[in-house]
Amino acid sequence: MSFLTGLLQLLPPETAHNFTIQLTKYGSSLLGSAFQDQSLHTNVRGLNFKNPLGIAAGFDKNAELIDPLLKIGFGFVECGTVTPMPQFGNTQPRVFRLKKDNAIINRLGFNNKGEKRFVKNLISAKKSGIVGSNIGPNKDSKNFIDDYLKIYRKISISCDYVTINVSSPNTEALRDLQRKEYLEVLLRELSQIRDEETIRKLIMLKIDPDNTNDHYSMIINLVNKYNIDGIIATNTSLSRPEILRDLNKKREGGLSGAPIKDLSDKVLKFLYRETNQELILIGVGGVCSALDAYNKIKLGASLVQLYTSLTYCGPQLINEILIDLVKLIKDDGFTNISEAVGADNR
Numbered sequence: 363m364s365f366l367t368g369l370l371q372l373l374p375p376e377t378a379h380n381f382t383i384q385l386t387k388y389g390s391s392l393l394g395s396a397f398q399d400q401s402l403h404t405n406v407r408g409l410n411f412k413n414p415l416g417i418a419a420g421f422d423k424n425a426e427l428i429d430p431l432l433k434i435g436f437g438f439v440e441c442g443t444v445t446p447m448p449q450f451g452n453t454q455p456r457v458f459r460l461k462k463d464n465a466i467i468n469r470l471g472f473n474n475k476g477e478k479r480f481v482k483n484l485i486s487a488k489k490s491g492i493v494g495s496n497i498g499p500n501k502d503s504k505n506f507i508d509d510y511l512k513i514y515r516k517i518s519i520s521c522d523y524v525t526i527n528v529s530s531p532n533t534e535a536l537r538d539l540q541r542k543e544y545l546e547v548l549l550r551e552l553s554q555i556r557d558e559e560t561i562r563k564l565i566m567l568k569i570d571p572d573n574t575n576d577h578y579s580m581i582i583n584l585v586n587k588y589n590i591d592g593i594i595a596t597n598t599s600l601s602r603p604e605i606l607r608d609l610n611k612k613r614e615g616g617l618s619g620a621p622i623k624d625l626s627d628k629v630l631k632f633l634y635r636e637t638n639q640e641l642i643l644i645g646v647g648g649v650c651s652a653l654d655a656y657n658k659i660k661l662g663a664s665l666v667q668l669y670t671s672l673t674y675c676g677p678q679l680i681n682e683i684l685i686d687l688v689k690l691i692k693d694d695g696f697t698n699i700s701e702a703v704g705a706d707n708r
């Protein structure tokens with residue numbers, strides 16, 4: 363951990379995050395150049411990633427850090443969750459560090475500046491890498507499904523893929539959208555809009571780690587039926603694993619970081635086996651090292667994301683992971699990261 367990251371840990375988590383946003387925006391040029399290696403380049407459904415490591419949704423909610431995040435080494439950036447209208451989110455405090463567990467519990471509730479500002483930022487970014495937009499409904503919306511459709515129409519043209527977030531635990535009733543009767547309508551209507559586009563954008567569905575395999579099978583069926591391109595596994599968890607030691611474990615909200623790694627990996631493993639390797643899988647949850655990222659890739663993820671570990675370790679973590687990933691690929695006798703996808707899960 364750097365001196366600055368250590369200092370940030372002394373601030374309340376949300377203040378530290380806002381400060382980090384400013385630092386990333388104006389200070390990314392002070393950081394050394396990002397590590398690059400041909401063995402990390404990967405092409406996923408026609409999109410070229412300079413490496414498979416992305417920043418997960420929630421860090422750059424308003425698409426204002428796309429260029430600096432790509433510059434410091436991420437292969438892709440997923441912005442959002444953005445909602446049609448700006449909203450404040452839940453009352454503060456709403457982010458809690460579990461320092462002893464390398465974890466966070468948050469109940470932010472989609473705080474963001476709304477779709478108009480988001481699109482303006484998306485358009486003005488130089489985008490020297492892949493950019494995804496993660497979308498959700500406003501908390502007080504009368505019709506959640508309409509919100510997704512409305513925002514998809516406005517956003518898809520300006521990014522490489524769109525993630526449908528039906529898995530945040532902090533908007534009341536949002537996770538109900540993962541029930542068959544709602545998910546079917548949502549995916550059917552979205553796919554209709556997508557099929558009418560001149561440039562077809564990829565759609566990813568982001569799911570939670572707190573469900574049963576039967577439930578995930580139902581999701582896979584719908585995803586296949588409506589030609590959704592892939593699944594992001596997973597969002598934060600409402601579970602509280604026994605191993606948690608920090609007193610903040612009692613806070614309400616979604617748990618992220620090291621303690622959800624096994625849970626997310628289990629979902630990823632199941633998805634890869636059940637989908638015959640036809641879907642794009644993005645593995646997220648508890649990635650703190652190159653080995654964590656590599657394990658997700660070997661379980662079947664073509665791409666990997668992280669968030670919580672960045673807040674504990676600082677931006678140098680990105681280069682560290684990329685450098686070590688290259689070694690892990692070589693040690694296994696692969697020449698490119700894409701050869702490792704699913705290697706441990708066939």
Ligand SMILES: Cc1cc2nc3c(=O)[nH]c(=O)nc-3n(C[C@H](O)[C@H](O)[C@H](O)COP(=O)(O)O)c2cc1C
Nearest residue numbers: 418419420443468596597618619647648668669670
């Ligand atoms: C403070 C915070 C805010 C988040 N906000 C969002 C969000 O707006 N949309 C979303 O899909 N996921 C959000 N997430 C979940 C992350 O994208 C990710 O799925 C989860 O944290 C697991 O990854 P990690 O263990 O590397 O943090 C958030 C996570 C954190 C810690």
